[in-house]
Amino acid sequence: MWTCPKCSEQIEDQFDSCWKCAGEAPQFQSIFSKPFGGRPKKSEEASAAEIPKVIKQLKQSAQAGNFVVFMFVPSDSKDGEAVNLQYSIDSGVVGFDWLLIGPRNIADRAKVIDLASKLGFSLEEREENGCRFLRMTGSGISELGARIIQDVYHIRRNRKLDLMTQGFEWQP
Numbered sequence: 001m002w003t004c005p006k007c008s009e010q011i012e013d014q015f016d017s018c019w020k021c022a023g024e025a026p027q028f029q030s031i032f033s034k035p036f037g038g039r040p041k042k043s044e045e046a047s048a049a050e051i052p053k054v055i056k057q058l059k060q061s062a063q064a065g066n067f068v069v070f071m072f073v074p075s076d077s078k079d080g081e082a083v084n085l086q087y088s089i090d091s092g093v094v095g096f097d098w099l100l101i102g103p104r105n106i107a108d109r110a111k112v113i114d115l116a117s118k119l120g121f122s123l124e125e126r127e128e129n130g131c132r133f134l135r136m137t138g139s140g141i142s143e144l145g146a147r148i149i150q151d152v153y154h155i156r157r158n159r160k161l162d163l164m165t166q167g168f169e170w171q172p
């Protein structure tokens with residue numbers, strides 16, 4: 001099942017668009033997949049509160065290029081564009097990535113940088129496969145992701161969000 005980004009209807013996986021409002025299935029984005037995203041093959045869900053556990057499982061998968069993307073459409077969205085919040089393994093280290101691909105991620109770049117600096121974290125701007133993104137590694141990465149979901153998008157800590165994993169299967 002996937003959740004329609006426009007009307008929140010639950011839709012069976014075999015359909016690409018919503019029967020109720022014709023909204024399109026959410027697409028994830030990642031710097032490690034070409035063409036930088038697509039439809040998740042399997043529906044998975046996790047909440048902001050589960051980020052530490054998600055990161056732990058990603059870390060255990062231990063392969064460069066493995067990633068996980070949280071996808072959600074903010075409640076104030078006018079265009080139904082999803083936010084993508086990624087964690088990935090690069091050079092053996094799990095990090096938080098704010099991808100500058102989707103319109104909403106690009107629009108909210110300053111808010112994310114602001115929040116990170118308020119928390120005492122710093123994001124480094126990088127480029128991979130021709131895509132720009134902000135990356136942070138270290139012990140604060142799960143808190144940063146959870147706080148972005150909570151403080152920037154006002155989503156409850158225990159609300160389930162769509163999840164896309166690459167290279168491992170999320171075990172809630």
Ligand SMILES: [Zn+2]
Nearest residue numbers: 004007018021
């Ligand atoms: Zn719909």
